[in-house]
Amino acid sequence: MAKDMTLLWGTGSPPCWRVMIALEEKNLQGYDHKLLSFEKMEHKSQQVLDINPRGQLPTFKHGDNVINESYAACFYLESQFKSQGTKLIPDGPAEQALMYQRMFEGLTFYEKLNAVIYYEWYVPEGERHESALKRNKEALVTELKLWEGYLQKLGSGSYLAGPSFTLADVVVFPTVGTVFRFGLSPERYPKLGEYYNLLKERPSVKASWPPHWLENPKGQDTLKDI
Amino acid sequence: MAKDMTLLWGSGSPPCWRIMIVLEEKNLQGYNQKLLSFEKGEHKSKEVMEINPRGQLPAFKCGDVPLNESCAACFHLECKYKSQGTKLIPDCEDEKAQILQRVFEVNALTEKSSIVLYYNWIVPEGERHDSAVKRNKEALTAELKLWEGYLQKASSGFIVGKDFSLADVIVYPTVAYLFQNGLSEQRYPKLAEYYKGLMNRPSIKASWPPTWKNAPKQETLKDI
Numbered sequence: 472m473a474k475d476m477t478l479l480w481g482t483g484s485p486p487c488w489r490v491m492i493a494l495e496e497k498n499l500q501g502y503d504h505k506l507l508s509f510e511k512m513e514h515k516s517q518q519v520l521d522i523n524p525r526g527q528l529p530t531f532k533h534g535d536n537v538i539n540e541s542y543a544a545c546f547y548l549e550s551q552f553k554s555q556g557t558k559l560i561p562d563g564p565a566e567q568a569l570m571y572q573r574m575f576e577g578l579t580f581y582e583k584l585n586a587v588i589y590y591e592w593y594v595p596e597g598e599r600h601e602s603a604l605k606r607n608k609e610a611l612v613t614e615l616k617l618w619e620g621y622l623q624k625l626g627s628g629s630y631l632a633g634p635s636f637t638l639a640d641v642v643v644f645p646t647v648g649t650v651f652r653f654g655l656s657p658e659r660y661p662k663l664g665e666y667y668n669l670l671k672e673r674p675s676v677k678a679s680w681p682p683h684w685l686e687n688p689k690g691q692d693t694l695k696d697i
Numbered sequence: 698m699a700k701d702m703t704l705l706w707g708s709g710s711p712p713c714w715r716i717m718i719v720l721e722e723k724n725l726q727g728y729n730q731k732l733l734s735f736e737k738g739e740h741k742s743k744e745v746m747e748i749n750p751r752g753q754l755p756a757f758k759c760g761d762v763p764l765n766e767s768c769a770a771c772f773h774l775e776c777k778y779k780s781q782g783t784k785l786i787p788d789c790e791d792e793k794a795q796i797l798q799r800v801f802e803v804n805a806l807t808e809k810s811s812i813v814l815y816y817n818w819i820v821p822e823g824e825r826h827d828s829a830v831k832r833n834k835e836a837l838t839a840e841l842k843l844w845e846g847y848l849q850k851a852s853s854g855f856i857v858g859k860d861f862s863l864a865d866v867i868v869y870p871t872v873a874y875l876f877q878n879g880l881s882e883q884r885y886p887k888l889a890e891y892y893k894g895l896m897n898r899p900s901i902k903a904s905w906p907p908t909w910k911n912a913p914k915q916e917t918l919k920d921i
Contacts, residue, residue: 524843525805536794540801547797551790564777568762571773575766578804600824617750 485645495675712767721900
């Protein structure tokens with residue numbers, strides 16, 4: 472049950488957010504959790520390393536089961552708590568296949584986003600190049616256009632895999648939330664904007680919204696011109 | 698059924714190989730398939746782009762539905778054909794958790810090995826740094842040690858538990874790829890044992906990359 476679960480997390484981290492949305496959707500509120508700070512390097516602290524030798528967040532335990540990879544935790548929670556909360560994996564084979572496809576494309580989307588917004592976190596000063604950042608931005612634009620296209624084809628009010636909210640939305644929405652936090656223009660990406668507005672009102676998303684985004688409603692403008 | 702499935706693939710590509718292993722394990726032989734060449738740029742051809750707008754291999758279709766991401770295809774096939782062939786995701790909660798964890802950790806292994814293997818391909822000349830090359834190699838070494846540790850704890854020749862699972866489907870092609878590129882069997886004995894131990898499993902043998910059969914191994918990773 473929820474009280475056998477422990478989550479160590481960081482605010483604004485999409486992987487952490489994914490797990491939190493899944494826990495909300497499966498009515499597993501009441502889990503133990505601790506908010507840690509990336510800036511203070513708390514993700515490399517002993518309490519994290521004891522559970523997650525990679526020194527990363529999220530770090531998630533259910534009883535003795537340690538599942539730190541956010542996608543793994545989401546699949547696990549849906550599987551173990553299938554009969555409670557929202558059904559996150561649809562039965563229809565076509566919808567299910569589309570859900571899986573979008574989920575795994577979501578990893579690429581997340582990587583391309585990080586390569587732009589966290590360029591300076593990942594690349595030491597002496598190795599940074601304008602040309603590299605430019606190329607990363609172009610790759611992100613190509614990726615965003617793909618997702619804009621996916622949403623266009625499904626029509627207004629749709630979720631990523633069709634008419635229902637699924638695991639694809641659980642794992643990809645945090646990335647979409649982040650792109651708008653960093654200033655993406657909803658005028659230039661209207662379908663993504665529509666999707667963002669739809670999901671941000673969902674109870675599980677609202678309940679797990681990054682606290683520091685609530686404290687500072689104004690985000691960054693790194694992506695405003697792309 | 699198998700004949701409603703189409704796979705466009707490249708020899709030696711771990712993502713392509715994963716799908717082929719699952720198709721074998723689930724007794725779905727007889728699918729339509731076409732071997733394409735990365736070298737000739739065939740992954741960017743029209744027939745690939747029609748299934749996979751990203752212009753990547755594998756390009757896989759199950760009926761009308763594209764499932765180009767290898768893990769997506771593997772999960773979907775296991776789910777759809779749950780009752781036939783090998784059971785790749787067990788019901789037992791603890792094992793399932795570990796299998797899922799390892800499946801998604803492979804991403805880290807793939808990223809860290811790709812940046813070493815393909816550094817000069819990924820990074821244009823003016824942006825390359827020895828410091829980056831060194832750091833990437835150190836990161837890959839640390840990652841490999843983690844996997845060596847996981848296999849140290851494993852007892853039956855599989856990455857998790859006593860049976861072949863989805864974790865092996867996802868992990869094995871990546872491990873084999875590293876040895877094909879010169880990873881040292883002396884320095885990574887548990888990984889080598891795992892690699893050799895599963896080589897003759899029917900699904901793996903049947904889908905072994907054709908271009909590896911007569912080709913000498915590369916040496917890129919021999920000093921890692």
